[in-house]
Amino acid sequence: MxxxxxxxxxxxxxxxxxxxxxxxxxxxxxxxxxxxxxxxxxxxxxxxxxxxxxxxxxxxxxxxxxxxxxxxxxxxxxxxxxxxxxxxxxxxxxxxxxxxxxxxxxxxxxxxxxxxxxxxxVFSPRLAGFVLDAFSPTLEHPTSELDVLTAREQEVMRLLARGLAYKEIARKLTISIKTVESHASAVLRKLQVSNRSELARWAADRRIL
Amino acid sequence: MISRSLLSRWQMPRLDTDGRWIGGVCAALAKEIGVQPLVIRGSFVVLAFGDGWGLLLYAATWALLLLGAPNVVVGVYSPQPKGASSFHRHIGIFLIVLSLLITTQSYDLGPLGQWSLFSELVWPVGFVVVGGLIAWTQGRDAVGGLSSVARIIAGVVVAVSGLTAFGIALTNDTFSLVILGVVIVLLAGLGVVIGPSLVRMGNTIDQERSERIRSDERAQVAAHLHDSVLQTLSLIQRHSDNRTQVVQLARQQERELRGWLYGTKPSTPGTTRVGPAIEEAASHVESLHGLPIEVVSVGDTVDYQPEDIHGLVAASREAMVNASIHSQADKIDVFVECGQESIDVFVRDTGVGFDPARIAGDRRGVSESIVGRMKRIGGRAVIDTEVGLGTEVELSLPTPRSTTPVTEPTDRPTVKVDGNQMFSLGHSGMEGKSYD
Incomplete structure (x- = not known):
């Protein structure tokens, strides 16, 4: 247990x-x-x-x-x-x-x-939304590979933000649940180790709001 | 309160324009002192014969009252009953005595150099009276405190300096210089006496103002909490047996309070920011139908026409309402993404879903309010639903600048994905007839 x-x-x-x-x-x-x-x-x-x-x-x-x-x-x-x-x-x-x-x-x-x-x-829709926002390609100059989400990761995040469960995402993207989980874990890792300044700035901007 | 009593004492008399003969000075002073206006008028007239002192004094008082009158904070301090302050009465009596003394002196000898014994006493007596009055009133009213001691001393100094100076003046020819010195000492003494009161008056007004602002704020917070939180709490108590209503009330209140506390209040109408507008719509729908709606919004809007945004928000709202009424789900997820090419809104529930073929005919809610509306503003709507698996409405509005129109697969109207029917409405031009 x-x-x-x-x-x-x-x-x-x-x-x-x-x-x-x-x-x-x-x-x-x-x-x-x-x-x-x-x-x-x-x-x-x-x-x-x-x-x-x-x-x-x-x-x-x-x-x-x-x-x-x-x-x-x-x-x-x-x-x-x-x-x-x-x-x-x-x-x-x-x-x-x-x-x-x-x-x-x-x-x-x-x-x-x-x-x-x-x-x-474990992502909530809001956290997924945050990831999309913080890693958004409209923010300039990604500094390393860690700082960009792959197309698939973005897709997974977008579906998470829309409120889909892993199972539904797997079905929608016709991949296995395991793959969805590994994408999510990869994104979480990037979120944790990425030192891209946009993350800090994003959070700072939101705090001001 | 000391400061309050000082304040009211130093409150400027206002020119009495109703009972005036010339400028209202005499009437104002009379009211202030508590005597008949005729007495004051008489004093001024008598003074006027004393080398024109009366005219000078009248003009000075007039100017002082004119300058002083507007800065009195009307309505904040209720003036004391006139004539109640002994200080005022002393001043008034002193004015009358002074006028008599000066006049006597003036009638006796014209030129300033030749003073009679009696008139030699005029100035010393005047100063002693002024200084004594100051010392006395201060000592009586001010209970302790360094500044009140200082002012009593200042009053004594004024009196003594008056005596000393005129002692010298009587034995000397350098009369005018000494007068100048005396006037300076007198003014300095008066400055010490009056200055703190003036400063304190300013401070008190500032303090009162900031206190008023603070209590206004407190009242505002209290009013807000009362209007919202307390009302909600009492509503919840009353509806404690109705679970959905309690949840709905609590959620609505939570959203409101959060917005109020953290300033994330949804923006005002006429806005072109999609995220906040949809959040506002969501909270409204939620409060109407009681189903929790979670909005996640990503990115920010770029130059859209307000009407287009309005249309998009209205269509989203309609989708949320439909989900609230028909889905039987326990919550609705809304995802708003403002990208470079388009704004996409997803309204999703995991409810019962529906069979689009059965609503194609007479029900106009979907085809008009959602699909038609999106089409009119140049966007599109895709509804993805399956009985038992929930519904997702996808709305897309391309940016005005993006030259590529929203491309749509030609086979979109009916696509089978994992047994999941997908419908595309809008650009197909066959809305309502294409489901089968």
Whole structure:
């Protein structure tokens, strides 16, 4: 059974999420702020950490770096009430494997956790939209191969942004689900390691708005 | 409050234009002091005989009141009942006494050099009275504080300097120089006395203004929260048994509050930005039909005609409404992409879908509101649906500058993809008849 730690500053939210997950997963710990989260994750070593973006004592990236510094590896899935991509992009850049909003249904959340656990990326339509925007070819001068999405990756992102599930994307593009997953993972990796300035600028622009 | 009482004391009297004989100065002063206007008028007349002091004083007072009158903040401070302030009365009485003293002196001896014993006392007495009044009123009203001490001292200084200067003046011939010195000392003393009050008056007005702005803001926030959040909460309480309505209310409120807090409020009508316009339409449709609509928007609009954007948004809206009413899905995804060649809008649900052949005849919703509308603005609409698998409406509007028209595969009207029927409407010119 996949072991999980919940990190959210609202006990009520933790309780609600826990209720959704208790049947399918083994919830081994909860935390309400950054320091506590690092402590709990390092002592319980869960498979997946479900982490809110805004936390007292720092934000989700602080948890990620804190855990990595202690030599513990866990897969992070960001769960945020904010659907503003700039809030979430910092978590993704810090190494989270996916991002879902709190409006997500229980089924979708469970499948997202499973997917993250198996090493895949989890995109919400909004995150896919963000990727398309940030890697948009209209922004000038891509500096390296990492900074461009392949045509196929773009296509996958566009379908994700339209709200299609991996299964539907696979059918639409007549490729296997596995291929769709590998495209999504490649895009997530590019998003995480790309140092193209447009990413930062995109996020900065949106914050001003 | 000290500052408030000082403020009201230093509030300029306003020229009394109703009861005036000349400029309204005497009437204003009389009102301020609390005596009959005739007394003041008489004083000025008597003073006028004293080497013209009265005329000078009258002109100076007039100018002062003219300058001072407009800057009084009307309606903010209710003026004290006139005549209530002893300070004013003292000034008035002093004016009357002064006029009598000066006149006596003036009648006795014309030239300034030859002063009688009585008239020699005029100036010293005048200064002592002024200084004493200042020291007294300050000491009485101001409870402690360094500045009030300083001003009491200043008042004493004015009085003493008056005495000293005139002591010298009486034994010296350099009369006019000494007068000058005395006037300077007097003005400096008055500056020390009045200055802080004037500064404080300015500060108080600023402070009041900023406080008013702040409380206005607070009131605005409160009003907003009341209008939106509290109303919604009470509605939710009342409809707590109706799940869909609660969800709908909560979602609508969330969207509104988010927009208000982060300033991402959908733009105003007449806009040519597609993303915000469609988001606005989505939130409207959502609030009407209660089905959550998630809008993801990518890129930004380039030079489109507002009417075209309007048409595109209206068609999108129609698609959202259709999905809300007919799809039975639990949410609708809307994706807006503003590319270089076109704007594409995808309205997607995973609901029951429909068989287009069955709506081809009399129902005009799809063919008119969506397909026809897109065609009129030079775009196209493709509807992809299958019973049981949901519906996706794809709207595309080419950029005005792109020379290539939207190309469409000729075999588009009926394409089978994995058992999934795809329909193309619009440019085919056979809308409504091409489904089969």
């Amino acid at each position: 996949i072991s999980i730690v919940l990190v959210d500053d609202h006990a009520l939210v933790r309780a609600g999420v826990r209720g959704e997950l208790d049947q399918a997963f083994n919830v081994v710990g909860e935390a309400g702020d950054v320091a506590e989260a690092v402590e709990v994750i390092c002592s319980t070593k869960p498979d997946v950490v479900l982490c809110d973006v805004h936390l007292p004592g720092g934000n989700a990236p602080a948890v990620l770096t804190g855990v990595v510094e202690r030599g513990v590896s866990a897969k992070f899935l960001a769960l945020s009430v904010s659907d503003a991509a700039e809030d979430v992009i910092s978590v993704i850049r810090a190494g989270a494997r996916g991002y879902v909003t709190k409006a997500i249904s229980g089924d979708d959340l469970r499948s997202a956790i499973q997917r993250v656990h198996s090493g895949d990326a």
